[in-house]
Amino acid sequence: EVQLVESGGGLVQPGGSLRLSCAASGFTFSSYEMNWVRQAPGKGLEWVSYTSGSGNVKYYADSVKGRFTISRDNAKNSLYLQMNSLRAEDTAVYYCARTGSGWQNFDYWGQGTLVTVSS
Amino acid sequence: QSVLTQPPSVSGAPGQRVTISCTGSSSNIGAGYDVHWYQQLPGTAPKLLIYGNSNRPSGVPDRFSGSKSGTSASLAITGLQAEDEADYYCQSYDSSLSASWVFGGGTKLTVL
Numbered sequence: 533e534v535q536l537v538e539s540g541g542g543l544v545q546p547g548g549s550l551r552l553s554c555a556a557s558g559f560t561f562s563s564y565e566m567n568w569v570r571q572a573p574g575k576g577l578e579w580v581s582y583t584s585g586s587g588n589v590k591y592y593a594d595s596v597k598g599r600f601t602i603s604r605d606n607a608k609n610s611l612y613l614q615m616n617s618l619r620a621e622d623t624a625v626y627y628c629a630r631t632g633s634g635w636q637n638f639d640y641w642g643q644g645t646l647v648t649v650s651s
Numbered sequence: 652q653s654v655l656t657q658p659p660s661v662s663g664a665p666g667q668r669v670t671i672s673c674t675g676s677s678s679n680i681g682a683g684y685d686v687h688w689y690q691q692l693p694g695t696a697p698k699l700l701i702y703g704n705s706n707r708p709s710g711v712p713d714r715f716s717g718s719k720s721g722t723s724a725s726l727a728i729t730g731l732q733a734e735d736e737a738d739y740y741c742q743s744y745d746s747s748l749s750a751s752w753v754f755g756g757g758t759k760l761t762v763l
Contacts, residue, residue, distance in 0.1 A: 567752070569697075576653060577689075577697065577740055579752040591749060627696055635703060636744040636752065637687035641696040 534558040534640045536628045541645030548618050548649070554611040554628030554642055562586070562606035565631035567638060568613045570624035580626070581613065596622075618649045654679060655741050655755035662761040663731045671758045673724045673741030679753060681722035684744040688717055688726045691738040691757075700739070701726060728760070736762045 540552040552568070568580040581602040582591040590602050601614040611628055625644040632639035656674040663669040673686060680686055688701035699708055701717035704724065714735075716727045724743075728735055741755040 576757040577742075577754045579754065582752070591751075593751065594748070632699070632702060635685065635687070637685070637699065637702050637742060638689075638697075638752075639699050639702070639708070641698070643696055 534630070536630065536640060536642035538626065538628050538642045538645040541626065541647045543648045543650065544618055545651050546619060546649055549614070549616045550618065550647060552613040552615065552626055552628075552645060552647070556609045556611065556628075556630075559630075561604075561609040564633070566604060566611045567629045567631060568602060568611075569627045569629050569638065569641075570622075571627070571644075572621075572624040575624075578624075582631070583611070615647070618647075620649050623647060623649050653756040654745055654751075654753040655743060657739075657741060657755035657758045659756070660759045660761065662763055663728075664763045665731050665733065667731050668727065668729045669731060669760065670728075671726045671739050671741075671760070673726070673755050675722050675724075675743060675753075677722065678747035679722075679743045679745040680719065680724060682746055684746075686717065686719050686724035687742045688715075689740045689742065691740065693737070697740065731762055733762050736760055 535557045537555045583602045587604045599617045603612045627644045628642040629638035630640040689697040690700045691697045704719040705717045738757045740757045745751045745753045
């Protein structure tokens with residue numbers, strides 16, 4: 533069974549940093565592209581970042597480019613999101629999501645971790 | 652403002668049929684990129700409902716169906732049930748800027 537479990541969320545002040553983690557199990561992690569998708573309170577879904585299976589290719593939404601860094605450790609079956617220079621508008625539930633094989637979609641999602649940016 | 656446009660809400664009585672539209676542009680749906688649909692039940696993570704415009708993952712009832720034409724797509728739900736009350740999101744890929752996966756703003760389905 534595919535499982536994605538996020539952790540690392542919490543309350544952080546504007547300008548601060550936070551590192552999210554996603555532990556994957558139930559599939560060959562290194563064979564799959566992975567993403568972070570976020571959802572602000574009461575709002576819709578927003579794709580944040582993508583990484584290839586090897587971790588060599590990375591893409592970011594314009595809203596986080598230059599502030600967030602996606603990475604992965606295939607030996608540990610883990611995905612990460614380093615978030616720096618956090619702003620109030622980054623407040624959201626952050627989901628780890630697997631890219632569907634052969635499709636540009638998200639076939640499995642974690643339960644999400646809440647990041648709150650506030651003073 | 653979402654790249655893909657969905658109605659904010661739709662409603663229907665149990666047993667009825669409802670449709671949710673998703674309108675894009677020539678840089679996403681109209682460029683030939685597939686449309687995918689997600690169901691988000693209250694307080695839970697999104698779940699893939701339809702992929703590749705009209706395909707259902709294993710376990711998704713055939714009451715749910717998807718279609719795509721031109722720059723738009725639709726999700727149809729027949730035989731509405733109370734447990735279908737949820738938020739529904741369409742998603743595609745957009746080539747106008749750097750790599751970008753895009754979503755609709757979401758549609759709240761209320762079962763009357």
